[in-house]
Amino acid sequence: MSLRLGGAVALAAAYVAFTAVPALAGPTLDAVKSKGQLTCGVNTGLPGFSSPDSQGKWTGLDVDICKAVAAVILNDTTKIRYTPLSAQQRLTALQSGEIDLLVRNTTWSLTRDAQGLDFAPPVYYDGQGLMVAKSLGVTSAKQLDGATVCVQPGTTTELNLADWFRAHNLSFKPVVIEALDEVNAAFFAGRCDVLTTDISGLAGVRASVATKPDDFIILPEVMSKEPLAPVVRHGDNQWRDIVSWTIYALIEAEEKGITQANIDAKLKDPDPSVQRLLGVQGDLGTGLGVDKAWAYRAIKAVGNYGEIFERNIGKKTPLKLDRGLNALWTNGGLMYAPPIR
Structure with missing residues (x-):
């Protein structure tokens, strides 16, 4: 190959590598556009993440992720149908096509990933915990030998519980109840000694269900890793990309100091990375199958x-959760967006 020809080939390769290629239309995107509505699977009622008020208005961290995706695709956060799903119903509902997107405090695991599901980036890094009444007189999970434990079936929570007790040579008696409100009611009625789920969920239940929240403590042991992430059907790469990059855009916006209030002023920010994110410079939406203002609409x-974190589950909410692992990578957390360019 001549030097001239080699240079031409290299130039062509570079052009392809750095030029956005229009995305092939995916079935989920087409379906959402056609019906003019995003069907989002959510929890039946988990304070701080997804719960309806007395008027049927849904709020929470997971709900806001649904809204961000709807803003990207439909430019309207009201065009969402929230489908409340139990732990046992959620994955089947997604695989069957009943919902377009599952954002329901679902743990990303190898088994689930291999079952015809694809996961977007985690929106909350959690861990499984145990809550007890102070009157039980324990300060560590290692004191719970022989305890009765309320737990939902069909969850990683149920599996982690058995693993942790077995690993520590402890016994327990499971009280298995499918409905979330019923398992919570059983615990506060004294049918079991312990309630277990993700620590964020325990904080939400304590704040919203307990008559006297201060009478209950979450024990210090963290029993597992629980990266909670939105889920899409396997094989629809375009839809996974849209959901994933919507989440990354929200994380990048925090890093760049772009807020819901100042975003219009930020359109004049000379920072090239801000201009690319907000669609002022270039058109990164083409590769996703959306327009260049996609990230602007989500933010x-x-x-x-x-x-989103502080509004729904942060220190000024009933849950009073620290950022912890969910802080930006620049602040010692795990929230990190790949380059948006």
Whole structure:
């Protein structure tokens, strides 16, 4: 190959590598556009993540992720049908096509990933915990030998519980109840000594269900890793990309100081990375199958990731959760967006 020809080939390769290629239309995107509505599977009622008020208005961190995706695709956060699903129903509902997107405090695991599901980036890094009444007189999970434990079936929670007790040579008696409100009611009625689920869920239940929240403690042991992430059907790469990059855009917005309130002013920010994110420079939406203002709409609709966190589960909410692992990578957390360019 001549030097001239080699240079031409290299130039062509570079052009292809750095030029956005229009995405092939995917079945889920087409379906959402056709019906003019996003069907989002959510929890039946988990304070801080997804729960309806007395008027049927849904709020929470997971709900805001649904809204961000709807803003990207439909430019309207009201065009969402929230489908409340139990732990046992959720994955079947997604695989059957009943819902377009599952954002329901679902743990990303190898088994689930291999079952015809694809996961977007985690929106909350959690861990499984145990809650007891202070009157039980225990301060560590290692004191729970022989305890009765309320747990939902069909969850990683149920599996982790058995693993942890077995690993520590402890016994327990499971009280298995499918409905979330019923398992919570059973615990507060004294049918079991312990309630177990993700620590964020325990904080939400204690704040919203317990008559006297201060009478209950979450024990210090963290029993597992629980990266909670939105889920899509396997094989629809375009839809997974849209959901994933919507989440990354919310994280990047926090890192760049872009908020729901200042985003219009940020359109004049000279920072090239801000201009690319907001669609002022270039057109990164083409590769996803959306327009160049996709990230602008998501951030304008729900704010950046930090705003979503603080509004729904942060220190000024009943859950009073620290950022912890969910802080930006620049602050010692795990929230990190790949380059948006």
